[in-house]
Amino acid sequence: MNLDEMRSLLTENGYKNTTQRNGMFLALEKHAGDHLSPEQLHSVLAEEGNHVGIATIYRTLQIFESLGIVHKLDFDDRAYRYEIVNQDExxxxxxxxxxxxxxxxxxxxxxxxxxxxxxxxxxxxxxxxxxxxxxxxxxxxxxxxxxxxx
Ligand SMILES: [Zn+2]
Ligand SMILES: [Zn+2]
Ligand SMILES: [Zn+2]
Incomplete structure (x- = not known):
């Protein structure tokens, strides 16, 4: 899944391509392999000067998951983690x-x-x-x- 594919999935399903949604996707892509939790994603974005509210992050991850953009992972620790779906697998x-x-x-x-x-x-x-x-x-x-x- 790349940014363009994510953008068309959002549009096809009636969701707007906001700067925040794009920023979240790019951060997940940049940190592929880190399996970020919503809180970690929040910090990563904040470090880049991109302040996205935690509620927006939760809501967006939910949308991403429902559209097959990300996998929601449960490693039996404190939080769910997310990673971008790799359609080649x-x-x-x-x-x-x-x-x-x-x-x-x-x-x-x-x-x-x-x-x-x-x-x-x-x-x-x-x-x-x-x-x-x-x-x-x-x-x-x-x-x-x-x-x-x-
Ligand atoms: Zn993984
Ligand atoms: Zn260890
Ligand atoms: Zn198998």
């Missing part, structure tokens, strides 16, 4: 979530073919997408722990 990439530093790493290999085949064949369930969250300790945190144990 048949299924969403997986996320590795560190329980210590809360860093989120993307895993861009699906590898669920076997499971998906069983689900479709044995359960007659047609898979449209999946969201895999893997919890654990990231490499940096693991190494830090080893140091303290020495």
């Amino acid at each position: 048949a299924h969403m990439h997986h996320h590795l979530i560190c329980e210590r530093c809360e860093k989120v790493t993307e895993l861009h290999v699906d590898l669920l073919d076997k499971l998906e085949a069983i689900v479709e064949k044995d359960y007659g369930f047609t898979i449209t997408d999946h969201a895999v969250k893997i919890f654990g300790i990231c490499k940096a945190c693991g190494e830090k722990q080893e140091e303290t144990l020495e």
